[in-house]
Amino acid sequence: MEIGRKLNGRYKITGTVGGGGMAHVYLAHDLILDRDVAVKVLRYDFRDDQDTIRRFKREALAATELVHPNIVSVYDIGEEDNNQYIVMEYVKGMDLKKYIHANFPIPYQKVTNIMDQVLSAVAAAHHSRIIHRDLKPQNILIDESGVAKITDFGIAVALSQTSITQTNSLLGSVHYLSPEQARGGMATNQSDIYSLGIILYELLTGHVPFDGESAVSIALKHFQETVPSVKSYDQRIPQALENVVLKATAKEVADRYKTVYEMQHDLATALSVERRDELKYSPASMMETTKILEPIPLGAASSKEVETAKEKKSSKSKQLENNEKLTKVKNKKTKKKKALLVLLGLFLLSIVVFFLIANSAPKDVSVPDITDMTENEATKFLSENKLILGEISEEANSDVKEGNIIKSDPKAGLSVKENTLINVVVSSGKKTVEFLDYTGESYEEVEAELNKQDFTIERKDESSDTVEPGLIISQNINENEEVIPEDTTVTFTVSTGKAGFEMRDLSGYSEKGVKDYVADNGFNVTITKEYSNEVADGQVISQEPATGTILYVGADISVVISQGPEDIPLKTVKETIQISYEELEEDLPESTNESNGEQLIPNSVTIYMEDQEHKLGTVFQQFEISEDTEIELTFILQEGEKGRYKVVRDGETIQEEEVSP
Template sequence: MEKGKKLNGRYKIIRSVGSGGMANVYLARDLILERDVAVKVLRFDFRDDQNTIRRFKREALAATELIHPNIVSVYDVGEEENNQYIVMEYIKGMDLKHYIHSNFPIPYQKVLDIMRQILAAVEEAHKNRIIHRDLKPQNVLIDESGVVKITDFGIAVALSQTSITQTNSLLGSVHYLSPEQARGGMATNQSDIYSLGIILYELLTGNVPFEGESAVSIALKHFQESLPSVKDFDHRIPQSLENVVLKATAKETIDRYRSVQEMASDLETSLSPQRIKESKFIPASLMEKTKILQPIIPVAPTAIVDVEEKAPDPKNKKQNNEINKDTKPKKKQRKIFWLTLLLLLLIITGSMVAFALTAPKDVLIPDVAGMSKEEAENALLAVDLYVNTTIIETSEDVKEGLVTRTDPEVDSSVKEETDVNLYISSGKETVSFKDYTGEPYEEVRAELIEQGFITKRIDESSNTFSEGSIIEQSIDEDEEVVPSETTVTLTVSTGEAKFEMKDLTGYSEKGVQDYANEKGLTVTINKDYSGEVSEGQVISQDPPTGELLSSGASISVVISLGEKPEQTFSKTVTIPYAEPKTNESEKAESESGKKAESGSQESTPIPNEVVIYIEDNEHTLEDEFQKFTITEDFETVIPFVLQEGDTGTYRIERDGEVIEENTKVTAE
């Protein structure tokens, strides 16, 4: 299919990414959802083959029923210009075959992680009564983030569609083909489990277990020869892990795991120290002295198709005859089987005897804490132990690069040649420092102290940050630091810049305004009279000199109007006359005298002594203003000299007694 072609006006072909047994696969762009997709298009030479078209459609139907994070999703199915196509999730990465080639040897934990995801996907398929039938590394994809996804359910079979299972051709790769499939039997869930066992074998060894000059010879080995031991390839592989391979790839389905879930559970604990002393798995069927072989229900006269073909070729009709010529009669096959079984029993018996004689001794795990990795490896080798995996972890006590502990633990009793995991210190645990800019200092300080930091404070004015908030920090955001070894300096806002209030005494009004403008102050000017400060100069200010202010504050000053102007006015008052007080004898003499003189003339009144005191600009109440006598009511005028707005006072005494006083004398 040419580059740039649009399928259904939506999927624009970008380039070819591969081909399979029935279809070619292209990278395309979904123009509606703006995403890359994989488009599988039925090959040109199968467009007229109705059986192939039906199988191709079944692939889409089977895949759409499976929704799982470890199964490639199918988005769309369609046909255009006689092109049958399936639109699937595009996985940017590589298949498992390439991954093994590029990354071998693969750490055991990574092997388990990959298998865990594959098993989860197959378990989901089996729950939906779908057998994959073509499980192999080429059909397992790994994206750039390490997520595993199974693809190509093109030959998967729904158990409910029993007629489909009885096909005359086996399209799965012969290197991963189960014995019952190779003999032409019906594929079951255990057939997928066998293929999973071969995939696990390849992950551990980097190779497939059986090779041959032809697909037929390889297929025969699957049900005639014992699986090579993974421990022969790498003696460090735990027996418990090899047992998973052996049980999954048992020749008889009855000896294999009953389900993918059972295999996953067994695999999950295969590296556990508790399983170190586990014995090698021997199928129950091999332990029986006499065994009646279960007949295989053939699907059709033919049994094996070369894996390189991967799909039925409509033009090739002689294949079945060629395979039949290469296959021996059933009687001869049974003879070969019994000879092989006998040979296996002899090998197993010999192996058990050899194992008993050469069984590894028990040794104690040495204490390698505090050693370098190389020193620890040498210490373990000295007692015939091997380092399996190196794991990095933080430590508050052990320096970076040194061993913190082992698994199994120190002084644990294990067999010689046991693999030991080393834990290496990456130093004290670090934290990613946060950005505290703008946050309240007291809250941040409490949080940092709780984490183990040492804090220092620097105060600084700021027109941007409110008082008490953090302006700057000495450690950058997201910097990895060890709290107990780190001092953090926090610059804290004291609010806007402060300055001392100046002494404005003697300033003119213009001088005050210039000062206020310079400092960004708001000024209020009041005016008042002053006999001490010259007109036009500052008498007083608020706030006082030296008080701290910030820009925007308000101040007020009082400017002198000079002395108050004088005004002269007077007050008219009437002073009543009062007869002087006398005693009884003086009164009697006075009355007799009056009688003697009566008829000749009237008596003379006794005068009152009057003293007037005033207070104004020219007088004080301590000095007498006027002093005179009266013998009758007397009206007098009292003059005042006062400044505008001031009040005067006067006091009048008659014969030593105050008869009138006014302290609020004004011109009005």
């Protein structure tokens, strides 16, 4: 995107910040609120992918619900020229990855402080049922005051669900990927906890626990290998602090912290003296041993049978001696056979009962997708899948029709037992809000706030003697009235200040006319007078302010009135000039020459002069001279004015001078 471009006529792009798997981030300036913001713009290769665009918008809207000092705020969401964009808080600083490289080794107290801020933010997100899915140092920003802020909440899911592979993005995230995500399973709150454990590991050691030549090899290590001990890197690390890493990064979800709050509480005391002798944490699943089941003893009956056989043999050898004893032995053998048959029957019966119980136990079924269904439709559909509709709660939603299901718990796709209760959230329709009283507040700030909530804003200007310009005088919606933002048009009456008047053009006004004008409008006037050769005496020469300026009651204006041309006294200046005679010879008739000799020819002299009474182009005097001649010229001049004269002799200018008073 070009530098200098304006998105929505409001956000002027001033530079680039960075980029990720699905978007580019630019630095921009909000021209309305006069502040720097970060603008995340969806990449060109995703602009035709409607699923990605829909997820991009949905996840961005979810992020706007997260208000926390350690979460980057989302200000605005929009689209222009097929550019999907999100306007976010601009954090001046660096991401945690760069912070680790620049400041490692980091004091343990600082490590726990950073992690506490991050955990607090993730806990708030989990409370709002939002899983980050892509926690890594690159998504954690550290501002110049040391405050940690998490960005890209929920945006990662859009990338993970698209069919386009982003190798660089995966390579950047796979170092912090939980084992269940690496296996292709769904992310849970405890998946975020695993990523937080890897981030803590990197803060303590300066590097990630698993690395490899490919993203696949790293992912395999996450669910095959135990995270290396941080104490093997730095023996000074307290065992209690290492235990936080070990428990957060346990391979089995059951061995990890159940909640982020639990991890945050454990980390808070990891540096305390009371826990210095703590034993190393061992996951319960790693301590279980394999149990060997003993076979069911059936030898007792067989040994009795052998004994009976021996007795039979013995009885046969002694049959002749004691017939009565033989009879007793035969009776005893018959009883033992019956007992054996009873035992065998009981054994077979137990096997049958076991299979009956096994077959009658609830089977695993997959939770079907019941979003956008009515309660009756969902009840029937769940029953067909051997599941039961559970608790029903309501939630406002602009995208799902009122009465239809927004989401289920457990979510669609999860495996549960038959007859499990499926709780649902039903749409109560579009979200309503209580409208506030904005009178007396800045219109521009209120407009920006309500635009985020999808209100339509209209402005009506009105003058006011009591409300400052730019503040809201009144609104067309009552305070505490329940409204649906996207269906509501708000009209604000905004003060333009005191009622004003356009300054009139006073050219040609007399002094009296000026005084009447200012009196009618409640102005104050200052009148000065100046000489003017162009404006008639008594009329306005100039005014201040200029014509068209908006003025209010009590405004000060100034007017200059002409006194006509200034009377300047005349002075008489005398100038004496010398005119030299130039001799010219002319041949006379022979009789003349012989009698009188040569004769002189006179010079013709013309004088021009310029003063208050004469113009230089008009002849002042004309005469002839036959010898050098001195004359005096009299000039009539004003103060500061100069006179001029010119002497022409026989058609040739011999003098031309200026004369000053």
